[in-house]
Amino acid sequence: MSLHVLYRPGSLFFWLVGLLALLLTVAIAGLNAYQQLQHEQRLQQQQRSYYLSRLHQELNATLDAVQLDVMRLATSPLLTRYLQQPQPADLELLQQSYLSLARLQPDYDQIRFINRAGQEVIRINRLASGDPYIVPAAALQNKADRYYIREGMRLGVGERYLSPLDLNVEQGEIEVPYKPMLRMVMPVDQPQREGLVVINYRGHDLLQQMGSALPSPLQPLLLNDAGQWLLGGGSRDWQFMFTPQTGLAVEMPAQWQQIQQQPRGAVAAGTDCYVYEWIRYGDGEMNAPRWLLGLNEPGRSCSALQTHYFQAGVKWTLYGSTIVIILLLVWYRTRLRQFHLYQRIRSNEQQLRLITDEVGSGLIMVDRHGCTQWMNPEAERLLGWTEAELHDQVLHPLIHVTLSGEDAHADDCPMLKALSSGERQQADREFFRTRDGRSLPVHTTVTPLPNGQYAGGAIIAFNDDSEHLAEETRLRRQAMTDELTGCLNRRAVLQVLDRLLLALDRQPGVVLIDIDFFKQVNDHYGHAAGDRVLAYYAQEVRDLLRANDSFGRIGGEEFLVVLETAHAEHLLQLAERIRSHFDAIRCPVDEHRLHVTASFGVAIHQPGESAHALLARADAALYLAKANGRNRVELAVAEEAVAAG
Ligand SMILES: Nc1nc2c(ncn2[C@@H]2O[C@H](COP(=O)(O)OP(=O)(O)OP(=O)(O)O)[C@@H](O)[C@H]2O)c(=O)[nH]1
Numbered sequence: 001m002s003l004h005v006l007y008r009p010g011s012l013f014f015w016l017v018g019l020l021a022l023l024l025t026v027a028i029a030g031l032n033a034y035q036q037l038q039h040e041q042r043l044q045q046q047q048r049s050y051y052l053s054r055l056h057q058e059l060n061a062t063l064d065a066v067q068l069d070v071m072r073l074a075t076s077p078l079l080t081r082y083l084q085q086p087q088p089a090d091l092e093l094l095q096q097s098y099l100s101l102a103r104l105q106p107d108y109d110q111i112r113f114i115n116r117a118g119q120e121v122i123r124i125n126r127l128a129s130g131d132p133y134i135v136p137a138a139a140l141q142n143k144a145d146r147y148y149i150r151e152g153m154r155l156g157v158g159e160r161y162l163s164p165l166d167l168n169v170e171q172g173e174i175e176v177p178y179k180p181m182l183r184m185v186m187p188v189d190q191p192q193r194e195g196l197v198v199i200n201y202r203g204h205d206l207l208q209q210m211g212s213a214l215p216s217p218l219q220p221l222l223l224n225d226a227g228q229w230l231l232g233g234g235s236r237d238w239q240f241m242f243t244p245q246t247g248l249a250v251e252m253p254a255q256w257q258q259i260q261q262q263p264r265g266a267v268a269a270g271t272d273c274y275v276y277e278w279i280r281y282g283d284g285e286m287n288a289p290r291w292l293l294g295l296n297e298p299g300r301s302c303s304a305l306q307t308h309y310f311q312a313g314v315k316w317t318l319y320g321s322t323i324v325i326i327l328l329l330v331w332y333r334t335r336l337r338q339f340h341l342y343q344r345i346r347s348n349e350q351q352l353r354l355i356t357d358e359v360g361s362g363l364i365m366v367d368r369h370g371c372t373q374w375m376n377p378e379a380e381r382l383l384g385w386t387e388a389e390l391h392d393q394v395l396h397p398l399i400h401v402t403l404s405g406e407d408a409h410a411d412d413c414p415m416l417k418a419l420s421s422g423e424r425q426q427a428d429r430e431f432f433r434t435r436d437g438r439s440l441p442v443h444t445t446v447t448p449l450p451n452g453q454y455a456g457g458a459i460i461a462f463n464d465d466s467e468h469l470a471e472e473t474r475l476r477r478q479a480m481t482d483e484l485t486g487c488l489n490r491r492a493v494l495q496v497l498d499r500l501l502l503a504l505d506r507q508p509g510v511v512l513i514d515i516d517f518f519k520q521v522n523d524h525y526g527h528a529a530g531d532r533v534l535a536y537y538a539q540e541v542r543d544l545l546r547a548n549d550s551f552g553r554i555g556g557e558e559f560l561v562v563l564e565t566a567h568a569e570h571l572l573q574l575a576e577r578i579r580s581h582f583d584a585i586r587c588p589v590d591e592h593r594l595h596v597t598a599s600f601g602v603a604i605h606q607p608g609e610s611a612h613a614l615l616a617r618a619d620a621a622l623y624l625a626k627a628n629g630r631n632r633v634e635l636a637v638a639e640e641a642v643a644a645g
Helices: 012-074 075-085 089-104 147-153 204-212 253-261 304-358 377-383 393-397 414-421 465-482 492-501 519-525 527-544 568-584 611-627 639-644
Strands: 108-115 120-126 132-134 160-161 180-189 195-200 219-223 229-231 265-270 274-281 292-298 362-364 372-375 427-433 440-446 458-464 509-513 550-553 558-563 587-589 593-595 598-604 633-635
Touching: 012 089, 012 108, 012 160, 012 180, 012 195, 012 274, 012 292, 012 304, 075 089, 089 108, 089 120, 089 132, 120 377, 120 509, 147 160, 147 180, 147 195, 147 274, 160 465, 195 204, 195 611, 204 219, 229 393, 253 265, 265 377, 362 377, 377 440, 377 492, 393 414, 393 427, 414 427, 414 440, 414 458, 440 465, 465 492, 492 550, 492 611, 509 527, 509 568, 519 527, 519 593, 527 550, 527 558, 527 568, 568 598, 568 633, 598 611, 611 633
Parallel strands: 598 633
Antiparallel strands: 108 120, 108 195, 120 132, 160 180, 180 195, 219 229, 219 292, 265 274, 274 292, 362 372, 362 458, 427 440, 440 458, 509 558, 509 598, 550 558, 587 593
């Protein structure tokens, strides 16, 4: 009957579980956001690498073509022959071949062969229309003071030199419109240094191609080794040609520091993000400047992804936490309800226990097998057993007995009937064996239990019926007893006779006793004295009878003795014994001692004879005794004898 709960709502355990769930949610949201971020970062990295490599390829492809041409010109057999034996015809052939190349490559602004003294030997220029032409010998200049000539002369055999990318300067002035220019130089060695082949490459197309290599809104970036803008800086492009102190070193020194230290990376530039990579064209035989190649992601900060996923992480953490908190609240509410319910059940249980403790009936609960599960104090008191002693004991064979104290049959057990039928059983009179072996009369009701833990079991409610039984017995006895004399009354003694007549193996006999002249006792001593006489002689008769004999008062001063089995002689002897006893004794009434006699009519039952006929014959014998002088015994004659007489 006791209930248990594991924990209260709001207990430490509850909040620990809640906290754990919250932490778990935050951890899952965080981990998820972190994994997503990593995935996105990988994708972003791949995308950036891809776009950078496209720019790089664009640059390489263009410069490879220039390099191929400069190498072809520098190692030309015709040039070798001319240098060994200078012939005007070979010079002209060389000029024509340079001119042809210039026609094929419109981006080649100039193609020159310059001797080791820095003097131009062959020079192809372009007109404003773009058509190439051979610069006449008179217009050829000495370029020994130019930086690219000095750089070229310092190269080893087979090496090349690529100049920085800058704007073309003509006669000390920056040519307008701007003409971005690269110079690729390769020495000519036969085997000693004879001079240099120089191709001036116009970078305009290359920069344009790089500009269109990226999808919008990405923009290519190209800066020189000093961080000065060549491409992608808008108005800052080529600014260094006019003002040397420009570029990233000036614009954003902190980021420039980082850029210089890292071969590749990304830096924030205002609201933009610059993704960069340091590159250098060519292999080990190419002496080329370092460039900063990059792409600009306008309007997108470098930490956009982290910010996005941080915000997503925070958002999902908030969502998750909200859901967890709602679930916790729902859980808390449910637990609270359960707890209140539990408290109510416990309080009901306590009330029920109080009620069952205080109730005047014994209560026993059995399970479906009839085994005791619980009993109240009254049941313990009535039976003398404790709950612990009877717990799980099969109840019926232990306590259910018959009136005579023998074990009751299972078919007659109301508890077993209720368990098997599921119907309430009521029994007005059963007997339970107490612990000390007494038979306790009980009034019992057995109610099956339909639901709950003990479904299929039953509650046995019983009350001590001892007093009721005693009262019943007293009333029954009273109903059979003659109040005045204490012997059986007329109805009871005649019932005894009727019952005996039904038993075939018996031959009952009767003695009818009538006190003589009783009227005179009444008349002389009073009615109360008469009563006392009646009681006195009735007791005297009782004393002379055996236990099996029945004795009752059937009329005013008339009594009947019924013997279960009798012979005429035996019956006559009994009647005579009573008669002589009456005659011999005196009944004390006040100061008097009364001598009272009686007359007796004796009859033996004849087969088939009714009680009425038997009594009629006894009455006839009594009448005869009265008629013959009273204080005597007369045996009734048999029916045939009466008929014969
Ligand atoms: N005191 C008392 N008298 C009773 C009781 N019942 C009947 N009587 C009286 O018993 C008397 C019976 O009288 P009778 O029938 O004439 O018989 P008797 O006087 O005994 O005469 P015999 O039977 O012929 O010897 C009556 O006076 C009744 O009133 C009783 O319970 N108590």
